[in-house]
Amino acid sequence: xxxxxxxxxxxxxxxxxxxxxxxxxxxxxxxxxxxxxxxxxxxxxxxxxxxxxxxxxxxxxxxxxxxxxxxxxxxxxxxxxxxxxxxxxxxxxxxxxxxxxxxxxxxxxxxxxxxxxxxxxxxxxxxxxxxxxxxxxxxxxxxxxxxxxxxxxxxxxxxxxxxxxxxxxxxxxxxxxxxxxxxxxxxxxxxxxxxxxxxxxxxxxxxxxxxxxxxxxxxxxxxxxxxxxxxxxxxxxxxxx
Amino acid sequence: xxxxxxxxxxxxxxxxxxxxxxxxxxxxxxxxxxxxxxxxxxxxxxxxxxxxxxxxxxxxxxxxxxxxxxxxxxxxxxxxxxxxxxxxxxxxxxxxxxxxxxxxxxxxxxxxxxxxxxxxxxxxxxxxxxxxxxxxxxxxxxxxxxxxxxxxxxxxxxxxxxxxxxxxxxxxxxxxxxxxxxxxxxxxxxxxxxxxxxxxxxxxxxxxxxxxxxxxxxxxxxxxxxxxxxxxxxxxxxxxxxxxxxxxxxxxxxxxxxxxxxxxxxxxxxxxxxxxxxxxxxxxxxxxxxxxxxxxxxxxxxxxxxxxxxxxxxxxxxxxxxxxxxxxxxxxxxxxxxxxxxxxxxxxxxxxxxxxxxxxxxxxxxxxxxxxxxxxxxxxxxxxxxxxxxxxxxxxxxxxxxxxxxxxxxxxxxxxxxxxxxxxxxxxxxxxxxxxxxxxxxxxxxxxxxxxxxxxxxxxxxxxxxxxx
Ligand code: SF4
Numbered sequence: 001x002x003x004x005x006x007x008x009x010x011x012x013x014x015x016x017x018x019x020x021x022x023x024x025x026x027x028x029x030x031x032x033x034x035x036x037x038x039x040x041x042x043x044x045x046x047x048x049x050x051x052x053x054x055x056x057x058x059x060x061x062x063x064x065x066x067x068x069x070x071x072x073x074x075x076x077x078x079x080x081x082x083x084x085x086x087x088x089x090x091x092x093x094x095x096x097x098x099x100x101x102x103x104x105x106x107x108x109x110x111x112x113x114x115x116x117x118x119x120x121x122x123x124x125x126x127x128x129x130x131x132x133x134x135x136x137x138x139x140x141x142x143x144x145x146x147x148x149x150x151x152x153x154x155x156x157x158x159x160x161x162x163x164x165x166x167x168x169x170x171x172x173x174x175x176x177x178x179x180x181x182x183x184x185x186x187x188x189x190x191x192x193x194x195x196x197x198x199x200x201x202x203x204x205x206x207x208x209x210x211x212x213x214x215x216x217x218x219x220x221x222x223x224x225x226x227x228x229x230x231x232x233x234x235x236x237x238x239x240x241x
Numbered sequence: 242x243x244x245x246x247x248x249x250x251x252x253x254x255x256x257x258x259x260x261x262x263x264x265x266x267x268x269x270x271x272x273x274x275x276x277x278x279x280x281x282x283x284x285x286x287x288x289x290x291x292x293x294x295x296x297x298x299x300x301x302x303x304x305x306x307x308x309x310x311x312x313x314x315x316x317x318x319x320x321x322x323x324x325x326x327x328x329x330x331x332x333x334x335x336x337x338x339x340x341x342x343x344x345x346x347x348x349x350x351x352x353x354x355x356x357x358x359x360x361x362x363x364x365x366x367x368x369x370x371x372x373x374x375x376x377x378x379x380x381x382x383x384x385x386x387x388x389x390x391x392x393x394x395x396x397x398x399x400x401x402x403x404x405x406x407x408x409x410x411x412x413x414x415x416x417x418x419x420x421x422x423x424x425x426x427x428x429x430x431x432x433x434x435x436x437x438x439x440x441x442x443x444x445x446x447x448x449x450x451x452x453x454x455x456x457x458x459x460x461x462x463x464x465x466x467x468x469x470x471x472x473x474x475x476x477x478x479x480x481x482x483x484x485x486x487x488x489x490x491x492x493x494x495x496x497x498x499x500x501x502x503x504x505x506x507x508x509x510x511x512x513x514x515x516x517x518x519x520x521x522x523x524x525x526x527x528x529x530x531x532x533x534x535x536x537x538x539x540x541x542x543x544x545x546x547x548x549x550x551x552x553x554x555x556x557x558x559x560x561x562x563x564x565x566x567x568x569x570x571x572x573x574x575x576x577x578x579x580x581x582x583x584x585x586x587x588x589x590x591x592x593x594x595x596x597x598x599x600x601x602x603x604x605x606x607x608x609x610x611x612x613x614x615x616x617x618x619x620x621x622x623x624x625x626x627x628x629x630x631x632x633x634x635x636x637x638x639x640x641x642x643x644x645x646x647x648x649x650x651x652x653x654x655x656x657x658x659x660x661x662x663x664x665x666x667x668x669x670x671x672x673x674x675x676x677x678x679x680x681x682x683x684x685x686x687x688x689x690x691x692x693x694x695x696x697x698x699x700x701x702x703x704x705x706x707x708x709x710x
Contacts, residue, residue: 009699011654015664016692018699025703037703042654048647050605052627056651063655091624144607173564177604182684183243184602189688190256190568191604194266220689 004034006071008064008110010081010212011043017212023239024077024113027128031121040067046084049092050178058092061085065102073120074110077235078211079142082112087145112142114210114234118151125158130240133163135204137195137218138171139211152210152234159237169198176217192221199229206230208237243598243630243640248573255570261399265391265570268398269561275504276558276612285500294493296616299552302484303542309451309484310533316454320516322529329536330360333478336532337362337443338369340474346371346440350432350472352458352465353377354445355393355555356480358577359590360536362443373443374435376464381428385412391571393578394502394557399570432464442468442526446479447554448494449531452487455515456531459498459508466512475514475526481538482551488513494554497614501556537590547622550585552615559609559619565602575599581609585622593629594637600626661700668694 005028009021025035045060064085068074076082086107093100117123136156142148156164175181175191182188195218199207207229209215215231222229255261280288302309314324327333341349349366351357351373363373363384375384379396383389386408390396397405406419415427444465448457456477458465469475485494499505518525542548560566560580571579575596576587584599593600600623609619634640653660670676671693677686685691 014699015668015694018695018697018702021699022702022706037700039700039704040657042657042660043650045654048650050624050627051601051643051647052624052629052631053644053647053651054628054631056647059651060654091621140604140606140608144611171608173604173606173608175564175604177606180601180604182681183598184252184565185684185688186253186256187565187568187602188604191564192689194564194568216692217689219692220685223690224688 003032004036005073005075005116006036006038006068008041008044008068008074008076008081009037010076010078012212012216013077016216017233020077020212020233020235023233024075024235026239027117027126027235028075031117031123031126033121036071038067038071044081044084045092046081046088047178049084049088054092061089061092062099065089065099065106068110069102069106072109073116074106075113075116076110077113077233078213079112079139079146079148080211080213082110083141083145085110112146112148112210114152114155115146115148117238118154124154126155126238128158128238128240129160130237131161132206133165133202133204134206134208134237135165135167135199135202136170137167137174137199137207137209137214139209139214140173142210143171148210152208155234155238156208159240162237165202165204167198167202167204169195172198174214174217175221176213178213181217188217189221189224192217193225196221196225196227196229200227204229206232206237208232208234210234243601248598252569252573255573256568260401261570262568264399264401266567268395269567272395272503272557273561276501276561277504279500279504279506285496291493291497292614292616295497295554295614296552298485298490298493299615300549302486303482303548303551306481306484306542309486310481313449313451313454313484313531316452317516317529317531318454320454320529321519322454322516322531325530325532327532327534327536329534330362330365333357333360333532333534334362334365334369336530337366337441337476338371340476340530341371341441344440344474346474348372348374348435348439349441349443350374350376350435350439350468351380351443352445352460352468353380353396354443354478355390355577356445356534357443357478358390360534362478374432374439376432376435376468377460378425378428378462378464381432382408385409389572390577391579392557392560393555393580393582394560399572436467436471439472441474441476442470442472444469444475444477446477446483446531447498448485448491449479449483449533450485450488450491450513453513453515455488455513457491458512458514459495459510460512461503461505461509463510466510469512469514470524470526473526474528474530475517476530476532477514478532478534480551481533481535482553498554498556501558501612501614541586541589547585547589547625549617550582550589550622552617553582553586554615555582556614558612558614562608562612563603564606564608565604569602581619581623582617585617585619585626588626593626593633597630597634597639600624600630661698664694664698665701668696668698 045057049057089103175188517529566580
């Protein structure tokens with residue numbers, strides 16, 4: 001068991017949801033790890049990559065590799081960013097290039113937060129307490145690119161006071177999609193509202209996910225619709241006592 | 242601007258239309274559910290294995306397409322049929338028109354075919370006074386309504402039974418009814434005389450089987466069977482990519498196609514047609530032609546990565562799974578093919594400059610790739626097409642502000658100190674009056690509330706925490 005982990009606090013968590021980063025660090029520390037935050041980190045390059053700007057994405061990805069190349073474990077509070085690094089860095093760098101090889105070395109050590117807990121630290125119960133009915137939103141890249149489905153639910157079920165209820169559309173996209181959300185606001189908003197209907201039907205008061213970007217989208221849709229629902233990152237729930 | 246304002250407006254109208262939203266959402270939900278049941282591991286344990294096989298067969302066939310085309314042609318001709326190569330829609334129409342003229346045919350019947358939709362065959366024929374009657378119920382409704390297919394499997398999915406009643410009332414002599422069964426009867430009665438009078442039957446093809454020289458067609462209504470056997474001439478129009486090597490490969494594809502499309506184990510009818518009626522055979526056409534159409538496909542074949550777009554067996558599963566299709570519906574996609582498969586093949590057939598927004602109209606959720614029976618990596622192709630649009634615009638103009646913004650991003654994200662400072666400034670700026678009304682914030686805010694950046698970023702909080710330790 002490694003005593004030390006590095007955290008990659010994604011740009012959106014850093015700038016918009018710092019509490020998620022703090023919560024993640026707290027949970028990791030509680031699980032017995034020494035947490036390091038490398039100050040030179042910024043972003044994984046996904047916004048540029050997903051919008052078609054490969055050249056700019058490559059530069060940012062290269063920076064990520066430089067910052068983290070000697071870290072033993074890099075824990076990420078986002079399925080989407082973790083997948084960008086572990087899957088799409090390979091699309092950015094040509095096979096045989098030094099960066100491709102560095103990615104091969106780095107990718108196995110970049111792990112999404114919930115997966116780190118359940119598969120590396122091998123804990124399901126982090127000693128959290130949270131009163132309320134919760135439903136879990138499967139974020140697309142975590143679900144379909146990283147195949148994360150049961151882990152976060154297992155962690156949630158162990159939280160004292162928490163009741164987990166499944167929504168029918170758990171696997172349906174929230175409509176965020178990065179620049180898609182501002183390129184096609186009507187469609188994106190409509191997708192969010194469809195999700196809202198499915199969430200409301202569960203009677204849950206809180207929606208939990210492992211991606212802050214989805215939660216930002218959902219919270220925005222809830223507030224606009226006047227729906228009395230809260231969004232929380234899994235790390236925040238697990239840090240509650 | 243990626244998209245013309247009219248297109249944007251059209252999309253907004255669809256999203257805001259509760260009737261269409263309900264019709265499309267519930268119909269796709271039904272198809273989606275049925276598919277899920279049909280491919281569940283209890284129902285079909287070998288499902289994933291079949292997908293892998295289907296993918297492999299398609300890959301192999303397209304890599305050796307020249308060989309299989311030759312084999313197919315030789316076998317069709319050995320059975321007394323004829324293969325015609327057509328570079329594009331005009332050549333397909335020319336062939337049909339020429340043959341109709343020679344044989345004195347004034348009217349023809351058609352079974353469902355997306356390939357002929359792709360080339361607007363009906364309009365081309367009508368232009369030359371050759372009447373083409375659609376015989377698939379959904380297509381028949383669409384044709385009467387002067388509409389175009391909304392979904393590659395369920396063309397009239399956007400129409401309610403009341404809509405259908407309206408269309409029939411306006412175009413046919415029968416008394417009005419809103420009962421789907423009765424509507425089907427009306428259609429059938431009206432079509433019967435067309436089948437008898439038609440000089441040519443035109444079908445598509447689900448598969449072209451090289452080792453048998455056969456055309457395989459699946460359907461549920463029996464109209465394709467009639468179309469291909471009742472008239473004296475049968476012409477199958479198919480894209481080159483429909484080829485599979487052997488008849489026994491159908492065991493893989495047929496298991497996947499029905500289940501993925503409608504959740505059926507098999508469609509009601511599966512026809513295997515090779516050549517005209519022979520000797521003592523009771524029925525079948527006297528002449529049998531297969532028109533193999535290119536229309537942009539060979540260009541696509543040249544691209545080793547994106548070539549997989551041609552594996553598609555048009556099951557429609559990706560449409561039903563796609564949250565964007567389910568919002569914007571079929572008619573907002575340019576071209577005959579809608580949904581995820583449309584978003585990747587239309588730009589490749591027509592060139593990316595024509596509708597550069599298409600590959601961007603996706604949240605990259607990946608639901609399409611998850612359900613695709615032949616495992617086309619649709620999100621990956623969307624990403625590649627986005628890259629091509631960006632490159633194209635860098636050369637031919639457009640997207641200047643965005644390009645500069647991402648250059649700036651690429652520059653800033655390699656300078657952690659400046660990035661941290663920019664973050665602090667942005668957090669303040671975002672709180673200035675009017676900040677929400679400009680740029681992306683305004684777009685975001687048009688449909689949902691904006692979350693402001695935190696007053697203190699994680700890195701700043703972390704530094705304080707470390708200091709106080
Ligand atoms: S891309 Fe795949 S899922 Fe979509 S219609 Fe074609 S075969 Fe079916």
